[in-house]
Amino acid sequence: MRAAAARQGGGRAVLADADPHGPRGRLPPGHPAVSEPAPGRLRGVASGLLRWTSLRLRLVVVFALVALTAAVSASGIAYWLNRNTVLDRTQNAALKDFRTQLAERTRSLPLHPACEELRDAARQMAAGPQNYAVLLISEDSAGKPCAATTDKDLLNLTTVPKSLQKAVEQRRPVDESNKAPYHLYWQRQEIDDGPYFVAGAKMIGGGPTGYMLKSLATERQDLNSLAWSLGVATLLALVGSALLAQAAATTVLRPVQRLGTAARELGEGKLDTRLRVTGTDELADLSRTFNRTAERLQQRVEELSAREASSRRFVADMSHELRTPLTAITAVTEVLEDEAESLDPMIAPAVQLVVSETRRLNDLVENLMEVTRFDAGTARLVLDDVDVADQVTACIDARAWLDAVELDAERGIMARLDPRRLDVILANLIGNALKHGGSPVRVSVRTEGEWLLVRVRDHGPGIPEEVLPHVFDRFYKASASRPRSEGSGLGLSIALENAHIHGGEITAANSEEGGAVFTLRLPRDASRLTADGDGNRDGESGAGSGASAERQQRDGDGGTDGTAAEGER
Known part of the structure; x- marks a missing residue:
């Protein structure tokens, strides 16, 4: 919208372009006169990636993040649109009124008005419904500059930005694309922590230069209220999304939980x-x-x-x-x-x-x-308190191994075990060492806390490394070319099972000094493995030792096969 020319006497006064949205209404981006604050920015703070252990938590967090992103985006767009609408409406109304008042109030002024006349015109312009301060600048007939303002503290030549003054005073060449040498310019700025809107224009053909300053505090308060409302709405959307995610997670995860429970039961043998x-x-x-x-x-x-x-x-x-x-x-x-x-x-x-x-x-x-x-699973323990050294001695003596076995055991090491099964274990380990190792075979008995350790070591060539993992396998033969051996191939396997039923273990290794070492590890009290502390002997539990004591002495291995588990080692 172009301003019309205003004539008084022989002088001419034409108001500059007052259209704030025209190509010359607002200072172009990057111009030093523009000082509009940038829009608010959302800043996300992330301290690290969360290691989620719950699918329910992941669903809730994902739902919440999606809802938060959508709510923040919608709130930000709504705030930005409302902010521009409110500010543009206020600015357009103030600029329109300022253009009209400047043209009307300065029309009757002489080309070089006195300072008192400028002050009267400024007061009349400021008395309008837009409630802004006015500053008029001109020279009197003597060439002395005069600045008339309605608010000395807020609006004077020091508070008007220099860049805006320079833009207002700048004369542009008139051509087909530019119909007026001077134009109306405006910008926003902070004065004493308050938002204000300042604009200026120079009368064409002579006359005063006018500036107006309007407070935007009311608009800021309205926008702050809008921001709080949008923030509350975003928070409510976040809470609602969390509740919705919880309900959705419950609906989705209940079948998954049932499936997990069923899988565990299936893995437990059900x-x-x-x-x-x-x-x-x-x-x-x-x-x-x-x-x-x-x-x-x-x-x-x-x-x-x-x-x-x-x-x-x-x-x-x-x-x-x-x-x-x-x-x-x-x-x-x-x-x-x-x-x-x-x-x-x-x-x-x-x-x-x-x-x-x-x-x-x-x-x-x-x-x-x-x-x-x-x-x-029918094998049972028949527990009794035994002196381990006496038990080892009895095992060796019954099989006539006294000359070939060295015993390193202190008397008085008591253990609550099954004597018959302990005899079977010892007979197999010692017999195996005698047949496949080298004399003398050394048997040592030690205690380690609540555990009993019995080591049987021979002085033979040892066990090949490829055979060690299989020495306790049933019917295992170390050499496929020699499938026949004296034993049945079950001795060490039976010994290991007897150790397991006590809650113990047998390990095989090679000694650094040569020969093989079998280590029997048993609890000193196996009562916790039986229902009543004694157990019940099954009808044929004596089968592991095989024959009578007389035949044990003749066989030399107690009728238990102490050789075949590791076969031809």
Whole structure:
């Protein structure tokens, strides 16, 4: 909107362009007269990445972040639009009134008015409804400058920005694109921590230069109230999103929790665990897949369990059925052995072979029955207080190993164990050392807190490194080219099972000084492993040792196979 020319007497006074939105109304960006504050910026503070351990927490946080981002964005856009609208409306109204008042109040003034006339015109301009301060600057007839202001503290030549004064006083060439040499300029600034709007224009053709200063405190207060309202709305949106996320997480995670519980129960052996399936969504499909998998797993486990039970029954039945004929054969072989001196020298070796192989077969059957009891879980401890040194001595003495074994054990080391099973362990370890190691075999007994340590060391070549992981395997042979050995291949395996039933362990290693070292580690009191502190001996728990004491002495290994677990080492 262009201003019309105002004439008085012989002089001319034309008001500069008052359109704040025109191409020359507001100072261009980057101009030194522009000092508008930048919009508020959101600053996120992140101290580090959170390590989330809960899917529910992740869902709630993600929902909250999305809601917060949306609410902050919407609030920021709404605040920015309202801010521009409020400020533009206030500025346009003030600029329009200032342009009109400047044209009307200075029209009747002479070309060089007196200071009193300027003050009257300034007071009349400031008395309008826009409530702004006015500063008029001109020269009197004597060429003396005069500045008339309605507020000396807020509006004077020192408070008007120099850049704005320079822009107002700047004369532009008039051409087709620029119809007036002077224009109206404005800018916002802070004065004594208060927001103000200042504008200025120079009359065309002579006349005073006018400046106006309007407070924007009311607009700032309104915008602050709007910001608080938007902040409260954002907070409510955040709380609502958190509650919504909690509800959504509960709905989504409840099937996942049920699936996790069912998976744990399935892992604990409850193969009949199934999920109740409702709906047709992805979680329902996952539950159906779990049920099908559990059903197939249960069927497979039942099949394997049935096969394993059948195999155990076969071994147990076979061993049991073999005992009757073996008893008769053993009796016959004992008679033949007693008559060996009267037999034909050509027949005696065959008789001796039959006798030794019969005893070996009898030991194998007894060991198989012992292994079957371990596999079936029917082996029981019969606890008693024993002096470990006496127990080791009795084991060595019963098998006539006194000359080949060195004992390093103090008397009085008491332990509550199963004496028979401890004898089986010792007989297998010492017998294995004698057969595959080198004399002398050294047996040491020590205590370590609540534990009993028994070490059996030989002076042989040791155990090959590739054999060490398998020395306790059943029927393991260290050399495939020599599948036959004196033992059954179950001795060390039975020894290990007897250690496990006590809550202990057996380890095998090679000594740095040469030879193999087997270490038996047992609790000094195994009462906690039995229901009543004694346990109940199963009907055939003596099978591990095999034969009578008389035959143990003849065999030299107590009828327990102390060789075959590591085979030909």
